[in-house]
Amino acid sequence: TPVIAGLDKHKLPRYDRDVDGGLLRRSKKDRGTTKFEFYASLQSVEEGRRAQIACEHFGFFDEDDEAVAKMVAEARLRGVDVSLLLMDREFFSARVIDGLKKARQAFLMPCRLTKGVKQAVMEFAQGKREMVSEHAIRGSGDDHEVEASFTLVVF
Numbered sequence: 001t002p003v004i005a006g007l008d009k010h011k012l013p014r015y016d017r018d019v020d021g022g023l024l025r026r027s028k029k030d031r032g033t034t035k036f037e038f039y040a041s042l043q044s045v046e047e048g049r050r051a052q053i054a055c056e057h058f059g060f061f062d063e064d065d066e067a068v069a070k071m072v073a074e075a076r077l078r079g080v081d082v083s084l085l086l087m088d089r090e091f092f093s094a095r096v097i098d099g100l101k102k103a104r105q106a107f108l109m110p111c112r113l114t115k116g117v118k119q120a121v122m123e124f125a126q127g128k129r130e131m132v133s134e135h136a137i138r139g140s141g142d143d144h145e146v147e148a149s150f151t152l153v154v155f
Helices: 064-077 094-102 115-125
Strands: 002-013 024-030 033-044 051-058 081-087 132-140 145-153
Touching: 002 051, 002 064, 033 064, 051 064, 064 081, 064 094, 094 132, 094 145, 115 132
Parallel strands: 002 081
Antiparallel strands: 002 033, 024 033, 033 051, 132 145
């Protein structure tokens, strides 16, 4: 049975004094610490069908696109058909979008207001662009430039 799932990143404050082995990341001071443990979770968000599908620890060197790909693959290996993946803006990047499209995973995510997205919104406001249109973003990959296209919806 297909499910709608949400992917979110969480941070837990850590107060350890010893070396963390690359498991902790620094962030803006919160609750008396600047060290946090990060993880991402993939959960069913349908009413009456709440369940944890996958969880991935985010170490110091881990990248968003790799963690997202692992969790989508893990869901499929467990026999979970994610019909729509809802994601936070923090995952908006060419590498993440490219990976989701290669995996043929339907997703919905708010855009970051990049220069190109801002231009597209201005074009919409001026009547030069439809409410629903194709858009592309670029980002750096491991050793090359990554371009990812997606359907942009302006409200």
